[in-house]
Amino acid sequence: PTPPSTSVPEGDQGALDMGDWGEGAAFSDDENAGEEEQEQTQDHVICLVDCQRAMFQPCGDEELSCFRMTSEIIENLLKKKIFESDKNKIGVVLFGSRLKSESSPQGHVFVLLPLETPSAQGIKQMQELSRLGEGQDPDAPSFLADSVFGGPMDDAEACPLRHGIWRCNQIFASTGVSMKSSRRIWLFTNEDEPLAPHPEEVEAVETAAKDAAENGVMIELFHMEPLEGGDGTAATPPATLFDVSKFYHKLLCVDMDEDFLEDRVHGARSLEELETRVRKKSHMKRSLAKLPFILSEGSQAKGEEHEDPSQQDATTPGAIAAASSPPTAVAVPPRVEFQVQLVITTAPTKITSIMLDGASNEQVKTQSRMLCETTGEYLDDLDVKTYMEVGGRNDRAYLSKAELKHLNAWGDPGVTVLGFLPLSWLQPWYNVRSPYFLYPDESSMKGSVVAAAALLKAMVAKRRLAVARLVRNTASAPHLVALVPQEELIDEEDGSQVDPPGFNVIVLPYADDLRDVPLGSGVLAPEAAEEDSSRDRRRAAARRLVTAISLDMVNSAEHGIHNPVLQKQYAMLQALALGEEAPSWEESVDDNLRPPPEMDCIKESVEAFFSQLPANTKTAPKRRATGAASSGGAPKRPKPTGDGASSRIELDWPRIHSQGLVGKQTVPDLKAFLVARGIGPISNKRKADLIEMVVLALEAESCVV
């Protein structure tokens, strides 16, 4: 007999409810919605690619030409961006081409892809571009002459960088993109002095860059290592590095509050490096929230005002005197706060499906309405009230959505430090979601960077983390977080930033979120300890196994493993969109989340380890000795204790009936009742039928009485 219940599994209740009521008020939903909303800022990029002859020489450590590398990078960028918001646009403009595109007023500037949402055709075009000129001699005058852009222009002509920038500017202006959106020119080149032979052009290029800046268009430089000038010995590695200060620094605009200089310059010697650089810039750095960082709530919390600076100055001598005297003299510390920004640096990437109208392949909008189950009428919010169910007996606690929101909120947004703890306090299981990152926001409050830098230094020196209360906005729930200091890490080889300075924000679980399976409840204790020798042998074999292979990585983000599902989806969708036959996805090649070939070499260690283990048979290990039930032999029905009751006593049926509990009795009890009264037949009856028979019998009896 199964327990009488409408068995809804405990843990799944939330999930079920959410399935039923899509717009249910589960708190977590609100939060995620907020995160996405912030990411809606439009971001447009024009890749301005140098296609002068030097670009067709191999780059740095690679066999590929700089031009080929750039094309591949842009192709990958398009493939990725194509799934993002259709409001983000990408264009590709070549400068230094032999031909000019029809729309260009000036020569040697070729608009390869107009600024628009990435398309399958665009990706195809970039693919074709990267295959151009394979096996041809780039120094031949007719190199790529038959390509769309006519190959590189004549070396003697002045580099048309000015026109390139002008053209990008003009494209941004004429495509109708909002002045508020982010507009960037990504300049790909390997020539650090493009205008050396034509110094008269320098000023013009500079002016063009400044005009771009004035219009809010930002230029970012992705440079590949240059070749040594003139002598054409491509085989010898470049002796000089790309020197930004020779020319390009004049074009790069910096925002003194937000950025730092190197941030705009992205040198690369290999495809991989260039890809990393591009990836770093391909996400818009948007802050989820700009928040006060409250080191001390201070007197404000107590209702006093501490803000008036003149008042501050007046009290300063006193305060200092107090500080030097025993600490009890200063009862209430001042409020100390600066401004920070919260960003997401790591989060799972997904592409989500949408619903289309099969007839037209257009996206459909979902409209949900409430329907009365009894009458079938459509209801509006005024007809409906909301509740939460309590217990198993249909008790209802009425609570409106607005009230639920109110309960969820904490108050003013901010990061309020509650105290400092040793770094070792943070346990590896204190993790419920991906982390945030915190960086000072000088643009909202001057002095924030100094304060954050000092705090970072202090925490690193003291090996401490801070615990804080994070409230992202006035509607969001409070979270306890650990702020883990992160020092800046610079790549020693190329000087690029690997880790930015700031604080990792680890969202801590609450007690409500933690579960455990302790030994004894569901976990079996080991059988009686075996002799040490076989355990030692097992451990030694395990040790050989775990040290047999190793992936050398500096941190847990440097493994080079791509998401196989995402890669497969990219490939499938591209094939479908372009009407190609089979996608190019090959599990053995494109899924690199699988054991590497080296795993074969450790076959022996694996076998050696497993041969030490007991056979895979089910054993019946002892349960932990806690008042274990003696199985078997126990009578099904306990004998009631007490001298007056020696045999099984019949249930108080009239009372059970009067309490409406007949339905709760067990089938054997119901049957016993009926048998005792000679009511039948009872075999092959469902419980509901038995209940009905019992109720009828009881009602008949009560009438007689």
Place this chain on the structure above:
Amino acid sequence: RRPKGCLGVSSSRATADSRAMSKEAIVFVIDVSQSMGVPTPGGDRTRLAEAVEGINLLIQSKMLQSKQHEVGVVLCGTEGTSNELAVAGQYDHITVLAQLDRPSMALTTALETEAVPSEASSDIIDGLVIGVLMLSQRTMNKKYLRSVYLVTAAENRIESVGDMDSIIDQLHKLEASLFVVGINFSMTSARQARGRAVLAAGDASKESVELGDMEIADAPADKDETVKEGNEKMLASVVEAAGKGAVLSGEDLVELFTQLQCRSVRATKNKTVLCIGSQQLDVLVFSRSKRTTAASLKKERKTYYDPADPKSAGVKMDRAYRNPKNPEVEVMSESLVKGYRYGTAYVPISEEHSLAMKIESERATLTLVNFTRRTAIQHRHFLGETKCVIPAEDSARSWEGLGALVHAMEQTDRAALVRYVARKNSDPQLCALFPDTSSSYPRFLLQQLPFEEDLRGFTFPSFEAAPAARQPSAEQVSAMMAVVDTMEINGKDFRPEALYNPVMQRLRKTILARVQDEAAPLPDIDPRVRAYMEQSPAVQRNAASALESVHQLFKFTKVEKTTGRKRKHFWSDVVAEGAASEAHDAGSGATDGNGLGPSGTSPAQPPPPPPAPTTVGSVKPIEDFLAMLLQVDRVEDAVRSMTKRIREFVTEGANPAYYRKALGCLETLRKGCLGNSESDAFNKFLEDTVKREYSQGPHANFWDRVVERKVTLISNEEDCAVDVSAEQADQFIRQEEAIEDAAPTQKAEPAEASDDDLFDDIE
């Protein structure tokens, strides 16, 4: 209802088991005899009333925890008798108030009204017999966590001592816990003095309250031991013999269930296979840390609800799909297709393709991909909830295998990278597996790591390389160190394990209040919650002087949001500024860099005594133009250069911003020409270039602005040297207006650009 097996065959059984185990059956046996009617010291309520409050809190908390929990109540010492064993004067004065069943709020109300002190008395052991019988009848051979609470002052003589053995036997068979809630017991008051640390952990404590914690108050070798003391000893020995349970005080009971607490969710263990090379180990995976969220609100139709019929007044959601281009017609669900956005296009996906896009798998698996150093796995890369990998039940092979691996990885400080597939056909994740050192048995922690695609790799300005003004001084750093030191808190108290979700706490309180009173106000945040969610006054006091010195040493100024455009800095400027040793002006970076260009100095970077420009630059054309006009020999150059610049702005800039700039230039040009006897040149430019070339075609927008600003030909009223009449000049732009009126209205220009911007350059 969830269809069976949708979690995958492998996991469904394990799930069912652990869930069913969390169902609780609790029987209260409450003494309502005279001794319970005694008022509590200092209170105006009876002992019984206080005990009922505690019991009701417990029942309510069980109701909030789960719909499955069941409660039964036996009252002992009632005037009447109502129990199934009551035969011939046996088990008199014992009333079964509620059979073991799911409780409702009605039960708590019934307890308040029915459980009142009476004159009658009965043997509490008889009550216990009834209670245990109820428990066994209902739950025998089913999966329940069972407990019996006996609430008594133990002042009546206990007669049926002989029943004790059978009760204990029965409790053992049921694996039930027995809690004796002793009212005014001497032993519990002694224990209270020692503090109740064992109770602090809420529900879990029930198991952990060990008998060792009980002390039978050393009854002084007193001969005239009272009835109560004897009873207390006897009950304590029953609890001890029962093996599970404890003796609690009435205060304990209240305190235990007014504790901040959470819904106890048992971890769901999913069967998974750990694959190493070609070998496999059976393991279980459960969530160690997982965000708990509130259940969502349900809907009922107002005034239609009948409490007798839980299904009444139901509201269901009806979903309709509409194509925005044809919103009148509902798109039927059978014609809906799943698809993806691909740039501007949508790609419909057939069921078959949809499957092909997945990476299929047979079952839940953990596949070893590689090993690495443990220290390479950093907390800041953990992407989601924390999971644990433990040996499969009943498998010695799994136990020993996992044990050896955990040991070896701990010794060698290794972590494993694994491919984790949580269920059949679910998307594989990249995870790290490392020994869980907190566990008393061998197990791993499992944390999801980012793929390459998941890293955004943002860079932020270096603190070290910041300008000196933004570097903290040594003094500032040491002030911060003092703050870090003085604001240190105790990590033993501040642990997630002891900190409850404030939102859930408040929600539980609200629900309990609302289930009884629909209009109950929303409760405030519990002060005990505030205590850990806010800066503690003690910490503040301790750090006061350190914070004061930080306050003195750091200057913060709020930046007011400026609406105007920020000045742009160029890297070359910054570099030049940085090289302060050179006494050169800001502009030197540019001129030094490219030598002497034939076009001379850049107008973009005016040095302090500005040398007259020789051409009109594009950055500050109006300034340049006006400066050139001051030099008589450059007037013609200035006009020519200016017209060239305007042409460039219009044709190459070709956007509203440039049009504005060009218009400003045009107006300045007009004034300049008028004042320098170049009116013909202006008229010619306006007529031949501006009007002829731009009034139609791609730059018509610019011409519209010219008309709008009424920039027309210079007439002979303004300059007698020209032969354009005022009417002609008027007509020159009038014609266009007429045409324009007929034409469809132009697109409004972006709102954010104000006309003031036009003259930014001049100022």
